[in-house]
Amino acid sequence: MAEKRPGANAVIFILVTVLLDTIGFGIIIPVMPDLIMSLTGKDLGAAAPMNGLLMALYALTQFVCAPIFGNLSDRYGRRPVLLLSLLAFSLDYLMMGLAPTFAWLFVGRALAGVFGATFGPANAYIADISPPEKRAANFGLIGAAWGVGFMLGPAFGGLLGEIGPRVPFFAAAAIALINVIYGYFVLPESLAMEKRRPFKLSRANPLGALIQIKQYPVVFGLFGVVLLYQIAHDVNPTVWTFFVKERFDWRSYEIGLSLTFVGVMSIIVQAGLIRAVIPRIGEAATAYVGLILFAIGFLGIAFVTEGWMVYVCIVPFSLGGLAMPAIRGIMSNRIPDNAQGELQAALTCLMSLTAIGTPIAMPGLFAFYTGDSAPIYFPGAPFLVAAILIAISILLFAAVHGPAVVESE
Numbered sequence: 017m018a019e020k021r022p023g024a025n026a027v028i029f030i031l032v033t034v035l036l037d038t039i040g041f042g043i044i045i046p047v048m049p050d051l052i053m054s055l056t057g058k059d060l061g062a063a064a065p066m067n068g069l070l071m072a073l074y075a076l077t078q079f080v081c082a083p084i085f086g087n088l089s090d091r092y093g094r095r096p097v098l099l100l101s102l103l104a105f106s107l108d109y110l111m112m113g114l115a116p117t118f119a120w121l122f123v124g125r126a127l128a129g130v131f132g133a134t135f136g137p138a139n140a141y142i143a144d145i146s147p148p149e150k151r152a153a154n155f156g157l158i159g160a161a162w163g164v165g166f167m168l169g170p171a172f173g174g175l176l177g178e179i180g181p182r183v184p185f186f187a188a189a190a191i192a193l194i195n196v197i198y199g200y201f202v203l204p205e206s207l208a209m210e211k212r213r214p215f216k217l218s219r220a221n222p223l224g225a226l227i228q229i230k231q232y233p234v235v236f237g238l239f240g241v242v243l244l245y246q247i248a249h250d251v252n253p254t255v256w257t258f259f260v261k262e263r264f265d266w267r268s269y270e271i272g273l274s275l276t277f278v279g280v281m282s283i284i285v286q287a288g289l290i291r292a293v294i295p296r297i298g299e300a301a302t303a304y305v306g307l308i309l310f311a312i313g314f315l316g317i318a319f320v321t322e323g324w325m326v327y328v329c330i331v332p333f334s335l336g337g338l339a340m341p342a343i344r345g346i347m348s349n350r351i352p353d354n355a356q357g358e359l360q361a362a363l364t365c366l367m368s369l370t371a372i373g374t375p376i377a378m379p380g381l382f383a384f385y386t387g388d389s390a391p392i393y394f395p396g397a398p399f400l401v402a403a404i405l406i407a408i409s410i411l412l413f414a415a416v417h418g419p420a421v422v423e424s425e
Contacts, residue, residue, distance in 0.1 A: 029203050030141050031161045033098070033195055038165025039172065039188075046174040046268040046275070049257055050181040055118045061386045064258040066118065068379035070125045071254060075371030077129030082368070085131070091212055094141045095205040099196055104131035106192035113185030144206035160287040167279025174272020181268075235347045237416035239366060244409035245307070245340065246367050248314065248402035250374035252278075252333075255382045255398050262386055262395045264323045277327060281334030290341050299349075300417060302342035307410045310336025314403035318396035336406075346417065 052063040089097040104127055111124040173184040229236050260266045260274065294302050313333025320326055344363070378398040384390055385397040394400075 027142065027145070029199075033102075033199060033203070034161040035165045038162050039169040039191060046170055046257060046271040047177040047181040047184050049261055050177070050268070051112075051115075051185075052118065052121070054181060055115065055121070060258060060262055061383045064255060064379035064382050065376070066379075067258070068254055068375035068377075070121055071375035072372045073122060074125045074129040075368050075375070077126050079365065079368035079372065081130045089207070091214060093205045093207045093212070094144065095199070095203055098141070098203070099199050101131045102192050102196045102199065104128065106189045106196065109185045109189035109192060113182045113189060141206045160283055163279050163283035163286055165279075167276045167283065170272040170275035170279070172272070174267075174269035177268030177272070232350055234416060235350050238343060238347055238413070241343060241409045241413045241416070242340075242363065242366055243370060244405045244412065245310075245343075246370040247374050248310070248405040248409075250370055251314070251378050251398045251402040254375045254378045258379070258382060259317075259395055259399075260323075260326065262382075263320070264326075266323065270323075274326060274330070277330055278334060281330060282337060285334055285337040286341075289335070290338060293338060294342060294345070299342040299345045303339050303346070303413060303417075304410070306336050306339025306342065307406055307413065309333075310339060311403045311406040311410070314399045314406060318399035318403065320396070343413075 048067055049060060049063055052058070052066050053060065056063065056066065058066070085097055085101070108124045108128040111127070112121055115121050115124065172187070176183045176187055229239065256275070257271055260271055264270075266274075290302075293305075297305075309332040313329050313331070313336055316329035317326065317333065320329060347363075378401070381398050381401065382395060385392070385394040
């Protein structure tokens with residue numbers, strides 16, 4: 017029987033998969049504090065580091081296993097790896113929803129990290145079916161689909177969380193399972209048999225790509241900027257829910273609304289502003305503007321005194337998203353065509369490393385400055401540290417790259 021090949025609607029299929037999977041991920045965020053507190057009997061301050069450990073475990077297992085599954089997709093195709101990933105996430109959410117103890121949450125997060133998220137196979141699928149001149153635009157569509165999913169997921173999670181802290185997990189499990197069924201029947205394989213390569217465990221090395229980038233000094237220096245940026249960026253998903261509950265006593269639906277606003281702003285930046293700003297002022301100037309706005313956003317969040325101020329601070333925080341695409345562009349232009357994949361692998365490894373450490377360190381900082389032994393009560397401490405890290409990254413960017421020259425049309 018002839019192999020079914022991707023048709024004109026293949027991009028739509030993969031975008032719907034990313035959209036639904038992101039909704040499934042975001043739907044559980046607003047209720048994690050309540051679930052952890054109910055399972056452990058701890059207060060909010062003590063629950064934050066526990067949530068950080070769960071996030072770090074996920075990042076660690078993904079750091080180790082993502083290169084393995086990436087190579088498996090090169091050997092056996094994108095479709096089976098993508099469907100296996102979705103099925104694992106369905107089981108993960110179901111396990112967490114049924115968890116009788118906190119240890120079950122650890123098992124669930126480890127399972128999810130081993131199989132990784134769907135974005136790697138999704139990007140590979142898009143690369144397979146897109147001509148070179150359309151790949152960047154189609155990758156942008158994946159970013160937009162993520163933004164829409166992150167906008168809708170926390171909103172749904174906040175509403176379902178009013179019923180009970182476990183309800184969003186069951187909803188997420190159902191969404192992921194529906195995705196598996198959907199993909200099984202409508203998503204054809206994108207990687208032709210003649211383009212597949214043998215699986216070699218020696219190629220699945222998460223640190224190998226980082227080492228290779230040393231031969232490009234400017235790019236290697238910019239890795240320091242990316243490292244500081246990503247540590248600061250990871251503060252938000254790590255402590256946001258705990259911060260707003262502690263500072264303003266927000267309920268799950270209020271947390272969901274705030275994250276929905278972050279998603280809306282992300283769509284505006286990723287799908288619109290990036291395409292308009294970079295051609296007008298150039299990559300370096302865009303990077304400076306984005307980093308400065310990112311620092312302002314973090315600084316504002318650290319010192320907010322009223323709930324409505326959070327939404328004001330989300331605006332410059334989200335506009336900080338201009339920086340990373342510009343920095344990626346600068347790095348990509350200094351790497352030869354035959355090393356572009358290696359660069360992206362190195363960046364993925366770097367971001368996984370920050371996702372291991374930040375969820376441990378920042379919730380601990382939050383717990384300390386909201387505890388009885390703190391010299392001052394300052395729940396915004398992690399966001400102040402993030403602002404300082406971004407300020408350092410601006411200085412490092414200037415040292416490595418130099419001043420920006422506006423490249424107006």
